[in-house]
Amino acid sequence: MSEPRTEAKMPRPWSAARRQAAQMRLCLLFYLGLGAPGVRRTYPECRLRAAAGRAPDLVRDLVALYRGEGDAGAGTVETINFRSAAVTPAGGREKFFVKEFPRGHAWHDVERALRCSRVDRAWRAAHLLPRLGILTPRAVGAAVTRAPDGAPLEFLVTEWLERGIPYHLRLRAVSDDTEARRGLLEAFGDELRRWHDRGIYLRDLVKNVLTRESDGGMEYWLTDLDQIHPGRRVTRSRVLHQMRQLARRCGPLAAEEARAIVGHYLGTTRGRTAEAIEEALLTAEPAEPA
Numbered sequence: 001m002s003e004p005r006t007e008a009k010m011p012r013p014w015s016a017a018r019r020q021a022a023q024m025r026l027c028l029l030f031y032l033g034l035g036a037p038g039v040r041r042t043y044p045e046c047r048l049r050a051a052a053g054r055a056p057d058l059v060r061d062l063v064a065l066y067r068g069e070g071d072a073g074a075g076t077v078e079t080i081n082f083r084s085a086a087v088t089p090a091g092g093r094e095k096f097f098v099k100e101f102p103r104g105h106a107w108h109d110v111e112r113a114l115r116c117s118r119v120d121r122a123w124r125a126a127h128l129l130p131r132l133g134i135l136t137p138r139a140v141g142a143a144v145t146r147a148p149d150g151a152p153l154e155f156l157v158t159e160w161l162e163r164g165i166p167y168h169l170r171l172r173a174v175s176d177d178t179e180a181r182r183g184l185l186e187a188f189g190d191e192l193r194r195w196h197d198r199g200i201y202l203r204d205l206v207k208n209v210l211t212r213e214s215d216g217g218m219e220y221w222l223t224d225l226d227q228i229h230p231g232r233r234v235t236r237s238r239v240l241h242q243m244r245q246l247a248r249r250c251g252p253l254a255a256e257e258a259r260a261i262v263g264h265y266l267g268t269t270r271g272r273t274a275e276a277i278e279e280a281l282l283t284a285e286p287a288e289p290a
Contacts, residue, residue, distance in 0.1 A: 013267050014197040019234070023199035027230040029128055033120075036127040038141075046145035049123065051138070059141030062087050063155045066098040067145075086160060095160040096140060101226065102153055118226035119144070119154035125225035126158060132198045135221040137161050161221060164210035168249040184218075185250070185257050189264030191220045192242065196234040202227045206245045236273060240280045247284035258282050 014022070029035055038049040041056040046063065050056040064070045065077055065087050075089040084099040101118040119142050126139035137158040144154050167188065174180040191209075195201075200222070202208055208224040232238075246261070247253055253261075258281040262274050 013193050013265075019197055019199070022197060023230065023233060026128070026132070026199040030121075030124050030228075030230045033124055035131060036124050036139075046143045048141055048143035050141040051127075054140050056141070058089075059143060059157055061089060062096055062098055062141070062157050063143045063145070065089070066100070066155065095162075097137065097158045097160050099156045099158075100153060101155070102147075102151070117154060119156050121228055122156045122224075122226040125228045126156075129200070129222065129225070132200075134195065134198065134200060135219055136225060137221065137223065156226075161210055161212065164212050164221060166207065167209040167211050167220070168206055170211050171250050182257055182260055185253075186260050186264045187218060187220070188246065189261040193265045195222070196239070199230055199234065200228065201232050201234050201238055203241075204245070205242050206249045236276070239273075240276060243277050243280040244284040247281045248286055251281075251284060251286040253281050255282065 037052045039052075039054075039056055040047070040049050042048075043060055046060060048056055048059050048063075050059045061070065061074070065075045066085055068077075073090055075087060075092070078086040078088075080086060080097075083102075084097065086095055087098050088095045099122075101122075123139055123142045126136055129136045130138075137160070140157040140159060142154070142156050144152060147153050167184075171181060171184050174184065188209075192205075202222065202224065204224070204227065208222065208227075210221040210223055212219045212221065243261075255278075258278045261281060262277050265277070266274055
């Protein structure tokens with residue numbers, strides 16, 4: 001049985017001016033590539049960056065294992081989906097996450113030339129977000145190589161998050177516990193406000209939030225950081241887009257659940273925005289469970 005709920009005092013969201021200042025600061029740090037130290041090295045088969053304190057050879061070996069080019073017995077690869085895997089070097093106790101970014105279209109070549117490709121964005125965000133108090137797996141390295149047809153392939157390597165569970169799956173696991181479910185929904189409203197206050201916006205947010213229980217309570221970790229464009233402001237339409245995502249992955253939502261999310265996202269502020277968010281949460285059609 002759940003413990004009796006105690007109503008926590010909800011901090012006020014940041015003012016529009018403070019949020020705008022945070023957005024500008026994030027843009028400056030991000031696009032100048034500040035706060036992302038590392039070692040650059042060129043090998044015959046790839047170019048890579050290794051995070052401070054990490055060996056470039058480790059990054060090269062992890063990417064080779066992911067691509068099936070490692071020696072027999074060099075390690076294990078556990079496929080997560082067709083573009084990512086958990087990789088563990090032989091004899092190592094540490095597991096790593098490797099994600100592949102293929103060339104999708106010509107615009108990716110332009111981004112790469114401007115040093116703002118998908119792996120560049122993920123690399124910078126993985127260094128910057130912790131400075132803003134946002135949890136995300138620590139970057140280990142990034143590499144650029146070529147496919148057999150000559151097309152560029154990019155890879156990001158991060159630390160593996162032990163005991164991390166996708167948010168929507170954790171919520172689904174407590175679907176019969178009204179109090180636990182509401183607590184997770186309220187916490188998501190709090191976290192979403194924190195991310196938005198700091199200028200963080202991911203287009204496909206809900207499926208890219210990992211949760212982990214710790215002594216301090218539930219932790220919320222952002223992943224898939226290549227989606228982050230600090231120049232992409234958190235507008236009303238984008239907030240509604242993410243609220244619809246939440247409802248589709250975690251719904252159907254009860255009216256009191258929708259009000260609780262709005263209260264934790266907007267604080268005591270009411271008005272048309274609150275009404276629009278509630279409508280988005282209550283009218284979005286839930287997706288079929290994956």
